[in-house]
Amino acid sequence: xxxxxxIRQNTDVVRAAIKNKRLTVDVDELLAADRERRETLVAxxxxxxxxxxxxxxxxxxxxxxxxxxxxxxKGVRAAIEELEPRLxxxxxxxxxxxxxxxxxxxxxxxxxGGEEDNVEVRKVGTPRAFDFEPRDHVALCGxxxxxDQEGPRKYAGGRSYALxxxxxxxxxxxxxxxxxxxxxxxxxxxxxxxxVKERALVGTGFFPTGxxxxxxxxxxxxxxxxxxxxxxxxLHCDDILDAGSMxxxxxxxxxxxxxxxxxxxxxxxxxxxxxxxxxxxxxxFCVPDEAVAEDEHYKLLANxxxxxxxxxxxxxxxxxxxxxxxxxxxxxxxxESWMPGREAYSETHSCSTLGDFQxxxxxxxxxxxxxxxxxxxxxxxxxxxxxxxxxPLLENHQNADxxxxxxxxLVPYMNGIERLRPA
RNA sequence: GGAGAGAUGACCGAGUGGCCGAAGGUGCAUGAUUGGAAAUCAUGUGUACGGGCAACCGUACCGAGGGUUCGAAUCCCUCUCUCUCCGCCA
Numbered sequence: 358x359x360x361x362x363x364i365r366q367n368t369d370v371v372r373a374a375i376k377n378k379r380l381t382v383d384v385d386e387l388l389a390a391d392r393e394r395r396e397t398l399v400a401x402x403x404x405x406x407x408x409x410x411x412x413x414x415x416x417x418x419x420x421x422x423x424x425x426x427x428x429x430x431k432g433v434r435a436a437i438e439e440l441e442p443r444l445x446x447x448x449x450x451x452x453x454x455x456x457x458x459x460x461x462x463x464x465x466x467x468x469x470g471g472e473e474d475n476v477e478v479r480k481v482g483t484p485r486a487f488d489f490e491p492r493d494h495v496a497l498c499g500x501x502x503x504x505d506q507e508g509p510r511k512y513a514g515g516r517s518y519a520l521x522x523x524x525x526x527x528x529x530x531x532x533x534x535x536x537x538x539x540x541x542x543x544x545x546x547x548x549x550x551x552x553v554k555e556r557a558l559v560g561t562g563f564f565p566t567g568x569x570x571x572x573x574x575x576x577x578x579x580x581x582x583x584x585x586x587x588x589x590x591x592l593h594c595d596d597i598l599d600a601g602s603m604x605x606x607x608x609x610x611x612x613x614x615x616x617x618x619x620x621x622x623x624x625x626x627x628x629x630x631x632x633x634x635x636x637x638x639x640x641x642f643c644v645p646d647e648a649v650a651e652d653e654h655y656k657l658l659a660n661x662x663x664x665x666x667x668x669x670x671x672x673x674x675x676x677x678x679x680x681x682x683x684x685x686x687x688x689x690x691x692x693e694s695w696m697p698g699r700e701a702y703s704e705t706h707s708c709s710t711l712g713d714f715q716x717x718x719x720x721x722x723x724x725x726x727x728x729x730x731x732x733x734x735x736x737x738x739x740x741x742x743x744x745x746x747x748x749p750l751l752e753n754h755q756n757a758d759x760x761x762x763x764x765x766x767l768v769p770y771m772n773g774i775e776r777l778r779p780a
Numbered sequence: 781g782g783a784g785a786g787a788u789g790a791c792c793g794a795g796u797g798g799c800c801g802a803a804g805g806u807g808c809a810u811g812a813u814u815g816g817a818a819a820u821c822a823u824g825u826g827u828a829c830g831g832g833c834a835a836c837c838g839u840a841c842c843g844a845g846g847g848u849u850c851g852a853a854u855c856c857c858u859c860u861c862u863c864u865c866c867g868c869c870a
Contacts, residue, residue, distance in 0.1 A: 395829095395830065395831090398829075398830055398839085399830065399831070399838095399839095401839085402829095402830065402831090402838060402839045402840085403838085403839090405838090405839060405840085406838060406839070408850080408851080409838095409839090409851085411850065411851085412798070412850055412851040413798075413799095413851085414850095415798080415850055415851070416798055416799090416850095416851085417798095423850085426850070427850045428850085429850085430850035430851080431850065433850085434849090434850075597790090597827095728809090730827085
């Protein structure tokens with residue numbers, strides 16, 4: 358959410374952000390609602406003041422004057438009762454529009470519409486030249502007995518799967534490896550709730566735009582989170598954080614649930630796009646200073662790269678263009694891991710700065726040393742998401758016989774197993 | 781799921797219809813005192829929104845929402861959350 362005062366004073370900047378992010382909300386409609394809201398508020402507050410004045414005079418007034426004052430007060434109350442629902446209606450409209458206004462991308466973010474406009478920042482590692490025909494992860498999983506997709510499809514539907522045997526152990530291993538990297542780098546581990554109230558999703562910017570991506574539990578008015586970013590940021594909702602506590606760096610691990618509403622028919626094979634996965638996520642709160650936030654952003658990126666380095670997976674880092682970054686993000690890097698089966702780099706990590714967008718929505722405030730209140734900045738990045746990460750892991754480390762040699766760093770997490778072999 | 785108790789400012793806690801944005805205490809800040817500190821004393825100490833160039837003014841907020849009333853922290857209703865006991869349970 359942006360400060361309404363900022364929107365009033367920088368309407369053109371906001372308009373450009375909406376256009377560049379390929380969104381459709383109407384700023385002029387918002388500004389009109391804002392004007393109407395303030396006019397109605399002034400009128401209502403004037404009436405309330407009259408009411409308060411009269412109520413204060415009545416007990417002091419002479420007995421014979423009271424009935425007249427009470428009658429006047431009744432009239433004022435009627436006026437208030439007429440204005441209140443009108444204001445409530447205007448505010449509903451106003452708030453809904455305000456929640457759809459995106460944050461303004463940083464100047465370095467390239468303007469563009471789709472993936473093709475993302476800018477490559479660097480490539481790390483070299484895709485292996487195979488001297489045999491490499492298998493894709495679906496074939497490898499079959500050969501190694503890592504996944505059951507047939508069974509779950511019957512009782513859980515499409516995009517479901519069950520990790521089995523070494524596949525299940527592999528997920529535990531890579532997530533634990535990522536956790537250890539983050540803990541060694543000073544992040545505080547959190548295992549958060551994954552069923553949350555609507556306010557957490559509104560607060561983190563996933564609602565109302567993007568509502569169709571979330572699974573809901575209507576009976577209890579709860580939603581399943583698509584990332585632990587949601588509960589991790591919400592951990593501090595309504596809090597006033599102390600400047601001395603900045604930055605706060607969390608590492609969360611959780612199952613993540615996504616409906617993949619707009620992706621029907623896309624990536625239906627294998628483990629690339631699934632409804633449920635496990636993710637180790639990093640979330641940072643820092644002081645609202647662009648230089649500090651930038652520094653934290655690159656630290657988060659470096660953490661993710663450290664995980665990929667341990668897994669010996671080649672990757673490239675992309676700076677996402679305006680059309681590819683979310684409503685609240687002011688800057689996003691994607692890390693794309695090399696997937697031989699696709700013969701392409703594909704997204705495995707997403708590193709974002711959101712400015713005070715989430716803090717405003719979640720009512721997370723920061724008390725500065727001089728006593729002033731502001732909103733902290735929030736950032737987040739994937740550390741590892743499984744099973745998607747298993748795709749490059751298996752495909753890059755496969756051998757001609759269908760076996761997979763595990764990267765050294767992973768071996769201790771697999772209880773000394775160095776190689777997965779076909780049954 | 782059943783029975784009961786509760787929710788007030790940074791914290792503790794008083795307040796059962798107007799004099800309550802809210803006593804008192806703690807904490808915190810500033811000043812006095814001191815060689816310095818402690819102790820003591822004095823003063824101050826919420827947030828949001830709106831109006832105003834500003835000083836400042838107004839409105840709202842005592843878990844949330846609704847109702848009664850000229851007037852609600854105080855009365856009524858609904859809900860949420862916390863705690864205790866019972867049941868169930870990984």
